[in-house]
Amino acid sequence: MTPQLRIIPLGGLGEIGKNMMAVEFGDDIVVVDCGVQFPEEDMLGVDLIIPDITYLVERVRAILITHGHEDHIGALQLVLPRLPVPVYTPKLAHGLISVKLRERRATRDATVIAIEPGEVYQFGSNFQVTWFRVCHSIPDAMGLVIETPIGTIIHTGDFKIDHTPVDGRRIDLATLAHHGAQGVLLLLSDSTYAEVPGYTLSERVVGEALDRAIGDATGRVMVATFASLISRVQQVLDAAERHGRKVSIVGRSMVDNVNVAAEMGYLRVSPGLLLSLSQTRRLPPEEVVLLTTGSQGEPTSALVRIANRDHRDVQAMPGDTVIISATPIPGNELPVSRTIDNLLRQGAKVLYDRVALVHVHGHASQEELKMVLSLVRPRFFVPVHGEYRHLVAHAQLAWDLEVGRDGIFVLEDGDVLELSEGTAQVVGTVPAGPIYIDGLSARDSQSQVLRQRRALSKDGVVVLVLSVDKETGQPAAPPKAVSSGFMEAGETKPLFEELTVSLEALIGGAPWLGDQAELMKSKVQETAREFIAGATSRHPIIIPVVLEVQSGRS
Numbered sequence: 195m196t197p198q199l200r201i202i203p204l205g206g207l208g209e210i211g212k213n214m215m216a217v218e219f220g221d222d223i224v225v226v227d228c229g230v231q232f233p234e235e236d237m238l239g240v241d242l243i244i245p246d247i248t249y250l251v252e253r254v255r256a257i258l259i260t261h262g263h264e265d266h267i268g269a270l271q272l273v274l275p276r277l278p279v280p281v282y283t284p285k286l287a288h289g290l291i292s293v294k295l296r297e298r299r300a301t302r303d304a305t306v307i308a309i310e311p312g313e314v315y316q317f318g319s320n321f322q323v324t325w326f327r328v329c330h331s332i333p334d335a336m337g338l339v340i341e342t343p344i345g346t347i348i349h350t351g352d353f354k355i356d357h358t359p360v361d362g363r364r365i366d367l368a369t370l371a372h373h374g375a376q377g378v379l380l381l382l383s384d385s386t387y388a389e390v391p392g393y394t395l396s397e398r399v400v401g402e403a404l405d406r407a408i409g410d411a412t413g414r415v416m417v418a419t420f421a422s423l424i425s426r427v428q429q430v431l432d433a434a435e436r437h438g439r440k441v442s443i444v445g446r447s448m449v450d451n452v453n454v455a456a457e458m459g460y461l462r463v464s465p466g467l468l469l470s471l472s473q474t475r476r477l478p479p480e481e482v483v484l485l486t487t488g489s490q491g492e493p494t495s496a497l498v499r500i501a502n503r504d505h506r507d508v509q510a511m512p513g514d515t516v517i518i519s520a521t522p523i524p525g526n527e528l529p530v531s532r533t534i535d536n537l538l539r540q541g542a543k544v545l546y547d548r549v550a551l552v553h554v555h556g557h558a559s560q561e562e563l564k565m566v567l568s569l570v571r572p573r574f575f576v577p578v579h580g581e582y583r584h585l586v587a588h589a590q591l592a593w594d595l596e597v598g599r600d601g602i603f604v605l606e607d608g609d610v611l612e613l614s615e616g617t618a619q620v621v622g623t624v625p626a627g628p629i630y631i632d633g634l635s636a637r638d639s640q641s642q643v644l645r646q647r648r649a650l651s652k653d654g655v656v657v658l659v660l661s662v663d664k665e666t667g668q669p670a671a672p673p674k675a676v677s678s679g680f681m682e683a684g685e686t687k688p689l690f691e692e693l694t695v696s697l698e699a700l701i702g703g704a705p706w707l708g709d710q711a712e713l714m715k716s717k718v719q720e721t722a723r724e725f726i727a728g729a730t731s732r733h734p735i736i737i738p739v740v741l742e743v744q745s746g747r748s
């Protein structure tokens with residue numbers, strides 16, 4: 195059988211986050227990105243969500259990283275212990291990854307190799323890969339050209355087209371045009387903002403708005419943004435310096451990112467500009483800028499703590515100007531608006547995307563996506579990186595441009611797309627459900643634990659204690675009910691009295707031995723559930739416990 199080229203998204207298609215995609219030919223697999231997703235509010239106790247790598251047990255030659263965002267690198271420290279292969283990555287992401295991998299014993303010896311754009315890297319006998327520069331909301335973001343025995347694949351990574359980026363490094367459109375002219379088999383392109391018409395504004399526009407906001411402020415300024423948005427950090431540092439202010443960084447992930455970026459030369463910091471918090475506290479407010487995390491309303495972040503009057507070192511005060519230089523990621527709108535409200539209550543002035551141009555997206559809008567589609571003109575097209583509707587919107591753009599004339603495929607996680615030189619089709623699926631990381635345990639979506647926690651969080655738990663004589667199997671005492679998180683003690687007292695009476699009637703007389711006991715337990719559970727639901731419209735978890743006691747013959 196002739197080997198086929200297979201494209202298998204394991205994360206990031208039909209959702210935002212945990213990006214991972216396998217590219218397979220014959221005996222070789224390369225994996226593009228290895229990201230995490232953060233849990234939603236109803237995923238109780240879940241710390242992180244990572245892709246399912248069941249399919250990737252063998253033949254993987256390397257993991258290829260496009261850039262240093264968490265949704266592309268954040269699962270490495272959890273995946274590498276099970277999939278010990280080398281990681282190839284652009285330089286800044288290399289710095290960020292190395293910090294994380296060093297923290298854990300299981301990943302301390304992982305092989306992480308910094309690539310140079312334009313160089314050719316060989317993986318197995320079937321893949322030659324070259325990275326090329328794109329613009330995005332973190333420096334050193336790249337796309338991939340993957341040469342396979344049956345044709346060229348281009349993966350854009352996350353990108354936008356910015357002709358005036360803060361770091362001066364533009365997207366390498368020449369490489370896209372070059373391969374487009376040579377003929378491209380398959381294009382995989384970022385769909386995050388495929389619904390948004392027009393062009394994404396340049397970072398320069400934000401720089402000007404930030405400069406104006408900091409220049410106009412009469413008191414202290416706080417700027418919240420993504421820790422990884424190094425270009426924004428640079429703009430804040432530059433504006434602060436221009437207006438005679440000193441900067442302190444608040445929040446651990448922001449400190450880590452700024453240190454790595456400055457050490458590696460991605461951030462220009464004038465000597466004496468950055469001060470510790472205790473140093474800036476001695477300065478008058480109009481000479482201070484605080485740079486913090488918390489632009490997404492994350493509960494443990496510095497800005498949210500400040501907004502909740504819960505931060506050890508910083509209190510908001512009248513005269514403060516707070517700039518939230520980010521847009522809430524879908525799902526984070528509520529915590530972000532709560533944070534804004536709390537800051538306003540304390541007399542701060544708050545600038546955010548709805549009222550000032552203090553943020554632009556890091557992803558291409560429709561006109562940029564069309565430009566890439568037109569330059570590359572692939573035979574097959576697969577939109578990547580987005581919710582299902584983003585993927586469909588991107589597919590529609592390609593359709594309108596008559597790009598992807600041999601096939602446009604809207605894939606979801608786990609779909610297996612098989613390509614030959616002339617045809618492509620979805621031939622099946624592999625496991626690609628979310629893996630929930632909960633402390634040190636990993637659980638899949640079948641897990642009872644998460645479902646039970648949800649039920650507990652809604653209606654609490656009722657425990658029914660049934661005392662049974664060890665020898666006769668007869669009830670030794672009336673049943674007892676205790677509850678937690680269910681109702682107020684005063685409310686449960688009469689309810690439980692009535693419940694135990696009806697349970698007594700149920701269990702009296704029947705022997706509680708061997709199999710009978712299990713049967714009895716489920717009967718008790720069923721009766722109690724119906725009784726409680728009928729009396730209270732609540733559905734607590736009900737746990738019958740059989741307590742075997744010595745008979746009182748003594």
Ligand SMILES: [Zn+2]
Binds near residue numbers: 263331
């Ligand atoms: Zn990104």
Ligand SMILES: [Zn+2]
Binds near residue numbers: 263
């Ligand atoms: Zn991304």
